[in-house]
Amino acid sequence: TAKGPNCDASTNMRLKLPITCFILEIIIIILFGVLVQYDEGTDAKLWHDRNHSSHSDYDNDFYYRYPSFQDVHVMIFIGFGFLMTFLQRYGFSSVGFNFLIAAFALQWATLMQGFFHGMHGGKIHIGVESMINADFCTGSVLISFGAVLGKTSPVQLLLMAIFEVTLFAVNEFIVLSVLGAKDAGGSMTIHTFGAYFGLIVARVLYRPNLDKSKHRNSSVYHSDLFAMIGTLYLWMFWPSFNSAITAHGDDQHRTAMNTYYSLAACTLSSYAMSALTAHDGKLDMVHIQNAALAGGVAAGTAGEMMLTPFGSMIVGFVAGIISVLGFKYLSPVLESKLKIQDTCGVHNLHGMPGILGAIVGAIVAALATADVYGEGLTDVFPDVASGEISASDQGVRQIISLAVTLGIALLGGLIVGFILKLPIFGAPPDTICFEDSIYWEVRRSGSFILKAVISESFPANCP
Amino acid sequence: TAKGPNCDASTNMRLKLPITCFILEIIIIILFGVLVQYDEGTDAKLWHDRNHSSHSDYDNDFYYRYPSFQDVHVMIFIGFGFLMTFLQRYGFSSVGFNFLIAAFALQWATLMQGFFHGMHGGKIHIGVESMINADFCTGSVLISFGAVLGKTSPVQLLLMAIFEVTLFAVNEFIVLSVLGAKDAGGSMTIHTFGAYFGLIVARVLYRPNLDKSKHRNSSVYHSDLFAMIGTLYLWMFWPSFNSAITAHGDDQHRTAMNTYYSLAACTLSSYAMSALTAHDGKLDMVHIQNAALAGGVAAGTAGEMMLTPFGSMIVGFVAGIISVLGFKYLSPVLESKLKIQDTCGVHNLHGMPGILGAIVGAIVAALATADVYGEGLTDVFPDVASGEISASDQGVRQIISLAVTLGIALLGGLIVGFILKLPIFGAPPDTICFEDSIYWEVRRSGSFILKAVISESFPANCP
C-alpha cells in the first residue's frame, strides 16, 4: 500500500501531544492548589456567614448568571466547534481540537485573569462570573483558531492558547481596569483581539503552496449542515453572551434585547447581500454561516448601553453588509496581496464587526446623559455618574482601548506566530492540510466503491 | 452541459431577494425608531426609579422568563429548522429559509403585536415578554412554512410572513383581549392558526405535477438523523414553550410539568401506533419525528390550568394516536381529494392536536372551581375569580376563540395564497421542487463517482 499522510514522522503526535497536555495540566493543577480559592458565593463557610446576616439564597450570583453561563458554554463548545466543521474532511479536528484547546484555555484563563484582576489577599477567588470570563477568553482563542484552521497541529494550538490567553488577560486588564473602558460583550477584548491576533499568526505561518490542499479546503453538503448547527447556536445565544457579565437587573435585560434585534436585522442584510453578490443570485452558505452573526459581534460593546432596539438594528444591519462584502471582495485580496490565509474568514465575522462594535460603543458612550440613564448611569458608566469624567471622555477611553487592543493583538500575534513556526510542533505539510486523517484515526465507510473512491485521494495508513 | 435547474430566470433571486429584504428591514428600522421603547425592565432610568422604592434586581422579569425565552428561541431556530431537514436535498433551504423568515418575523411581530396590545402612550414597550411573544408568532409562520416546504421561493416566504404575522396579531388580540380566552401555550393562536393558514396556502398553491419532483420528496439516512435534532429540541423544550408567558410562580411551574408528562405519554402512544400501522411492523421516522410532539401542542391551552399530570398524560396519549393516524390515513386523502400537499404533515402535528388542545382547554376551563384553584384562580381565570363570569362561560369563550381562530386562518390563508400565486416571486417549477440548488450554491462532493451519480439527477450550473 502507498505511503499515506500519516507516514510523515514529524506530524506524529504520540509523544508530542501527551507530553504537552500532561505538563500543562500538571502545572495548572499545582497553580490551582497554591493560588485558587472559592469565592463568597461558592464557599460553604463564607456564604453561610454572609447569609446569616440578611441575605437569602437567591442573592447568590449563581441564579443571576448560571443560565447565561451555560448559553455561553454552548457557544464555545458547540457553536465554535461546529461552525468550523464546514470543511469536508476536517470535522473531527474542528470539533475535537476546539474541544481540547477550549478545555485547556478555560483553566489557564482562570489563572491569568485571576492574576491580573481577581487577586484578594494573594488568592484568586472564583465563582460563576470567573467561569464566564474564562469562557470569554477561550472564545478569543477559538476565533484565532478559525484563522489557522486546517494548517496547524494540536500542539501548535495549545501553544498558541498559552500565549494568547496570557496576552488577552493583559489587554483586558489594561482596557477595563487601567483605561476604564466598557466592553461587556467583548467587541474589542474578545472579537477584535482574537481576530487580529489570529490573522497575524496566519500571516507568519503563510503557506505559499497551500493550493496543493485546495480540493479539501471547501465544504460538502452534509458538512455545511453540521456547520449550521454551530451558526445557529452562536446566533441564538449571543444575547446571553453579551449580557452574561453586565450588571444585574435592567442591564442584563437590555443587553440581551439589544443583541437580539441586532442579530435579527443582521440576518436580513446578510441574506440580501449574499444573493446580491454571489453566483447566479444564489445564496452562499459561507455568508449565511458567518455574516449573519456579525450583528452579535458589533453589539458587543454598546449592547449594555441605551443603544435602543432601533440603534441595535442599524448596527446589525450594517455589520451584515460589511461582513458579506468582506467575504466576497476583501478576503481574496488579503490572501493574494497580504498573504493572510484566513480559513474561516474571521476577519469578516470578528475583525471588522469587532472594530465597528468598538466605534459604535465609543459613540454611544460619548452621547450618554443622566437624563437618559437616570440612576442607571452608575451601572453602565460609573466614572461618568460619579462626575469624575465626562461622557465624551468615556468615548475617548473607548477609542484608546480599541487602539491598545489592536496593538497588543498585532504585536502578540507576530511574536507567537514566529514561535509556532519552529519546525518541531508537528504542523502538517502543505499537501495535506485540511485533513483529519493526519491526527485522527479515521474509519472508512463500509461500501467498497466509496472506499475505492476515497482511497484514491487519501492513501491508506502506513504498514 | 445540460441546462440545469438554475437556468430558469424566474427563480433567480439576485434582485428579488435583496430588494425584498432591504425594503422590509428598512421599513422595520424606521418603525422601530418611531414607535418602540424600552419597557420598565429594560430601561436604565425607569428600572432604577422603580427599583429605588422597594424592588430588588431579582424582580426584573428577565430572571423569571429569560431561561424560558432561550429554550423557545432554540425551538424556533434549531427545532423547526432541523425538523424540516428530513428532505434529502433540501437541508440548506429548510434550515436557511427557516432562519431568514424567523429573523424577519420576530421583528415584524414585535411591531404588530405591540400595535395591537402593547401600546402605552403611543409607544410600543418591549422586554423579554414581548421577545417571547414575537418568537411565538414566528413559530406560527414556521408551521405554515412546513406545509409549503420545498415548493416556495424565499421571497414568497417573506411575503407570507408579512401577512401571517399581521393576521396572527389580529387573531391573538381578538382571542386573548376581546374574547378573554386563555391560551398560554398557543394551541389555538399558534398551532391551529399556523397549521390551517398554511394548509389553505398549500391548497391554493396546489401543483398538479408535483410528482415530477417525487424522488426528492423523501428522506435519506443522514437527513433523518438531522431531523431528529429538531424533533428532540422541540420535545425537550416544549415545557418551556407552554410555560414561558404564564403567571409567575406555581403557574409556570405547573405548566412546565403538565407538558412534560403529556409529551412523555404521547411518545409511547406514537411509537405504538407507528409500529402498528407501518409496513412490516417497523417504526417510521416520519411518525417519530412528528407525532411524538403532538402532546406538547395538545397541552398548549390547558397546560397552565389544573389539568393534573393524570389529565396531561391522557391528552398526550390521545394526541399521539391521532397524529400517527393522520399521517397514515388522512394525509393521503388530503392530497388526493382536497388537493392539499402538506409537505411536513403540519395537519397531523399542529392542526388536529391544536384543535384537541383547544377543546381540552375549554373543558378544563369549564370545570374550574375556586375549591381547586384557591387564590390561584386569579392568575389563571381572572374573570371567573372576580365573579364577572362563570367557569362554563369561560369554557364557551374558549370554544368561540377556536372558531374565530379557524375562521381567520382559513380566510387569511386563502387570500394570502392567491397573492403568493402571482407568477413574479420566483417559485420553483414542478420539476425541481424540494431541491436546494435552485436557491443555494451547492458544492459537490470530492469523489468523482458520486459526482457522476449526482449530476445525472441534478444537471450542472448554466454556462
Add this chain to the structure above:
Amino acid sequence: TAKGPNCDASTNMRLKLPITCFILEIIIIILFGVLVQYDEGTDAKLWHDRNHSSHSDYDNDFYYRYPSFQDVHVMIFIGFGFLMTFLQRYGFSSVGFNFLIAAFALQWATLMQGFFHGMHGGKIHIGVESMINADFCTGSVLISFGAVLGKTSPVQLLLMAIFEVTLFAVNEFIVLSVLGAKDAGGSMTIHTFGAYFGLIVARVLYRPNLDKSKHRNSSVYHSDLFAMIGTLYLWMFWPSFNSAITAHGDDQHRTAMNTYYSLAACTLSSYAMSALTAHDGKLDMVHIQNAALAGGVAAGTAGEMMLTPFGSMIVGFVAGIISVLGFKYLSPVLESKLKIQDTCGVHNLHGMPGILGAIVGAIVAALATADVYGEGLTDVFPDVASGEISASDQGVRQIISLAVTLGIALLGGLIVGFILKLPIFGAPPDTICFEDSIYWEVRRSGSFILKAVISESFPANCP
C-alpha cells in the same frame, strides 16, 4: 429479491411493541390518577395559600431548579441519544430507542421514586425536583442501554427499563434514606448502578457469534460527528447535572464549578492518553467521545463537598487516564475473558469512574470539618453537623453505599438479564445486530450506484 433482515418473524414488532407500549402507558396513567398530586410549588391553591403568608413567587423551586432541569433533560435525550449514534447503521435506533425508553422511564421513575421516598398522606407529590430525579433515574437506564446497544429489541429495552427503574428506586432509597449517604450527582446511584447493571445484562445476553455483525459494529465519518453532538452536550451540561438537586445557594454554585474544572482537566488527560495509546499517535474518536466525560462521573459524589477546584482537577485528571486505559486494555479482556460485550464501553465511562467518584466522595466526606464548612455543614452533611455521627462515620456510610449499589446492580442485572433472554421479545439474530433496518423503515439514497453498493450488504425488504 433476496429475503432481507426483516423477514425473520421473531423480530417483527407489529404487535409486540404496540401491546407493550399501550399496556405500560395505561397502567402508568391509572397509577398517576390514583397516586399523584401537585406539590406545594405546582398546585394553584397550595402555592397561593403558602404565598400569602410571606413568600414571593421567586421562592418557588421552579426558579432555582428549572434551568438545571432543562440542561439535564438535554443530556438525557440529546446527550445520551446522539452519543450512541457513532455506529454506522444504528443511528435511528440509538436516538429513537433512547427517546422511547427515556420517555417511558421518566414516568415510571416518578412513580417508583415517589413510592419509596415521596409519599405524603398516601399521595406522591411532584414538582421540578421530582422531574429532575426522574430524569436522573432515566439516565441510569440509558447507561445500561449503552452496554447492550445494537443487540436488543425495543421490547427488551422497555422491559429492562421497568425492572431497572424499580431497582434504582430501591437502591436510591437504601443509599440516601436508610444509610444516609450523600450522592447528589449520582456517582454511585446513577453511574455505578447503571453501568454494572447493564454489564451483567450484557453478560447474560452474551452472543458467541456476534462477530458476524462485526462490520457494522464501528463508526463512519459522519456518525462520529453526530456522536460528538452527544458528547459535547453531556460535557457542557454536566455541571448542571451534578448541581441540579443539591441545596440552594453555595451548594449548587460550588457543585457546578467543581464539575466544570474536573471535566476540563479530564479532557486534557483523555487527549494525552488517546495519542499515547492509539495507533500511530493518532487520536481515537472513541476515547474523545467517552473518556473526556469521565471527569463528570467522578465528581458526582464529591462535587457538592468542599472538594476545591484543585481537588476536582486531580479527580478529573485521573478519571480521564483510567477511562482511556479501560478502552484500550480492559474492554478487550472483558469481552474475550468475561464474555461481556460492552458496545459503548460503559464500564470505562460510567463503571470505573463511578467507583472512583464514590471513593473520592467517601474520602472527602471523612475529612469534613466544621472549620472548613462553617454553617454550611448542615446543608452538605446534616448528620455530621447535628453531631449525630462523625465525619469518618459519614465516610464509612459512603463506602457501604457503594458496596450496596454494586450488590443490587449485579444481582438485579443478573435476574433481569435472564428475563430478557427469553426468546419472545424479538431480539435480533447475531448476523444482523447493529442494524437499523430490522426495526425501522429505512429509506434508500437516491443514487443508484450507492443503492447497489448498499443493497449488497443489506438485502431489500421482503416481498
